[in-house]
Amino acid sequence: MNPDAQHIPVMLEEVVENLSPQSGGIYVDGTFGGGSYSQAILSAAQCHVVGIDRDPDAIKRGQGLVQKYQNRLSLIPGNFGDIKTLLEEQKIYQVDGLVLDIGVSSFQIDEAERGFSFQKNGPLDMRMSREGESAADVVNNMSQEDIAHILWKYGEEKKSRKIARAIVEDRKEKKFETTFELANLVRSVLKGGEKDPATRTFQALRIYVNKELEELERALEAAEEILRPGGTLVVVTFHSLEDRIVKNFLKTKSGGDANPSRHVPEIENKTSISFKLPSKKAIIVGADEAQKNPRSRSAKMRVAIKVGDIKAI
Numbered sequence: 001m002n003p004d005a006q007h008i009p010v011m012l013e014e015v016v017e018n019l020s021p022q023s024g025g026i027y028v029d030g031t032f033g034g035g036s037y038s039q040a041i042l043s044a045a046q047c048h049v050v051g052i053d054r055d056p057d058a059i060k061r062g063q064g065l066v067q068k069y070q071n072r073l074s075l076i077p078g079n080f081g082d083i084k085t086l087l088e089e090q091k092i093y094q095v096d097g098l099v100l101d102i103g104v105s106s107f108q109i110d111e112a113e114r115g116f117s118f119q120k121n122g123p124l125d126m127r128m129s130r131e132g133e134s135a136a137d138v139v140n141n142m143s144q145e146d147i148a149h150i151l152w153k154y155g156e157e158k159k160s161r162k163i164a165r166a167i168v169e170d171r172k173e174k175k176f177e178t179t180f181e182l183a184n185l186v187r188s189v190l191k192g193g194e195k196d197p198a199t200r201t202f203q204a205l206r207i208y209v210n211k212e213l214e215e216l217e218r219a220l221e222a223a224e225e226i227l228r229p230g231g232t233l234v235v236v237t238f239h240s241l242e243d244r245i246v247k248n249f250l251k252t253k254s255g256g257d258a259n260p261s262r263h264v265p266e267i268e269n270k271t272s273i274s275f276k277l278p279s280k281k282a283i284i285v286g287a288d289e290a291q292k293n294p295r296s297r298s299a300k301m302r303v304a305i306k307v308g309d310i311k312a313i
């Protein structure tokens with residue numbers, strides 16, 4: 001771990017303003033990272049924060065804050081998809097707020113050894129939890145069709161088949177071991193363009209390896225169960241695949257149907273309403289923040305308030 005590394009939190013003020021921490025409340029920071037959200041929540045009220053992160057480095061790094069906030073901050077290693085079980089293990093059954101700041105932290109991207117960045121040479125890893133299948137396992141062992149599908153589905157890569165074909169051809173000579181080996185291959189297949197041609201391939205592999213979209217869906221379902229009526233859910237996302245999941249979930253759960261079916265009788269088309277939305281629109285970063293922190297430019301924040309169980313009619 002690099003002791004000088006840092007992560008600039010995105011939309012920090014908006015997160016705290018919307019969570020509106022109250023003394024005595026319990027708030028969950030489901031993506032603890034460098035702990036900036038947790039610290040801001042703890043400073044806003046005499047409350048308790050449970051920080052969750054699947055990256056063991058984030059949990060290790062956060063131990064100083066656990067000491068600093070004496071009994072007000074607990075850190076749990078784990079996946080936010082398992083949030084309900086993780087909280088129950090701490091004998092917490094309802095919370096006042098939950099925030100998720102989806103994606104990777106600068107600590108992860110900036111450390112070459114984690115293998116997230118095509119701009120730094122390191123092992124082709126990309127596992128936030130350091131467990132399970134790595135990006136190298138995917139490109140070295142999966143079929144051409146499966147690799148193409150991953151690049152298309154999670155990277156929205158139009159040339160997915162061409163890249164997958166080149167990967168499978170190249171690995172016959174030598175298996176992929178490093179980020180530069182893969183990035184250079186993608187660049188040799190796709191020339192030009194504004195962004196680095198390897199951007200979408202790396203995004204796709206990262207999302208696939210960490211099952212990011214599936215975990216986000218599981219966390220949203222869990223949020224519905226663990227938030228007390230009146231409790232607040234805040235989700236910050238960084239690309240359209242993630243935001244679409246949050247938007248559709250909240251639309252359905254607040255009484256609008258994300259994908260209404262003409263074939264299902266009206267009454268069956270309704271699900272119970274569990275959230276109300278202060279605004280249907282996502283909050284985006286202000287010009288000032290976008291200028292100071294370019295990484296924040298694509299961020300979108302959605303806020304929802306848990307309501308008691310109401311059946312939509």
Ligand SMILES: C[S@@+](CC[C@H](N)C(=O)[O-])C[C@H]1O[C@@H](n2cnc3c(N)ncnc32)[C@H](O)[C@@H]1O
Nearest residue numbers: 009031033034035036037053054055079080101
């Ligand atoms: C964008 S960073 C959060 C930064 C944090 N808000 C801060 O201010 O420092 C995302 C963090 O969430 C973690 N993470 C991503 N997906 C996760 C998941 N499914 N379960 C738990 N942690 C996850 C990552 O390991 C990373 O540390």
